[in-house]
Amino acid sequence: VTEAEQAVCEVNRRFYEALAALDVEQMDAVWLQEDWVECVHPGRELLTGWLEVRKSWEGIFANTRRMQVEVSSVLVRIEGTVAWIACTERVTSLFESGFDEALVQATNVFLLRDGVWKMVAHHASPLLGPSRAVLQ
């Protein structure tokens, strides 16, 4: 593992810490705040631009009482000033009305800007869990 890979994985970890903390200011620190960054939440349409992406996190955080996130199968790849990570998220969300457990496959893209890796794209998509897959 190179130093650059460690640095990218550290930012990826901070992204999931922000998610689990339901903390939009931690999200501010992770994302590149430009009008072309991209975010796809599971089953939802593409959002573009930091303002729209930030608003979506605010909405998710406002509607969630607690969130637990376990990240596994992290694959990182770096080419020049761009890095991308594939990883699996097991997300348990507690709402007012109940809870939800989701298995999610994510692709996260990062750019190196002024010596710091920043998230520029997050694409998360629902996976069928093993128990549900068996029922098919």
Added chain:
Amino acid sequence: VTEAEQAVCEVNRRFYEALAALDVEQMDAVWLQEDWVECVHPGRELLTGWLEVRKSWEGIFANTRRMQVEVSSVLVRIEGTVAWIACTERVTSLFESGFDEALVQATNVFLLRDGVWKMVAHHASPLLGPSRAVLQ
């Protein structure tokens, strides 16, 4: 639109032509054939490595009689020798047993190798279509 953006969009277009043609040899020409390339089909787990990715296309193509693909909302971004595209796919598949229409959000990553842009990651995830969203 820069020349590089045009070149990346052209490879993206050829990827979807390969898909619609159910032609794995056209896929061979589009992808970088290395053991770390990544592919997530809608609702499925991450596949890594060209052999595994190619096998998945062969499986999909063997089980599909015809496929029609309409691509829209293409956003392209290039940084150095890496490019990524966000786009929406409307995929109509005809099987032995019937047909399926799916709206899909995709993130495609490309690398410039020896002057040619090659696909290195494809992440496709199901979107709720407008009609189904209304029913929620």
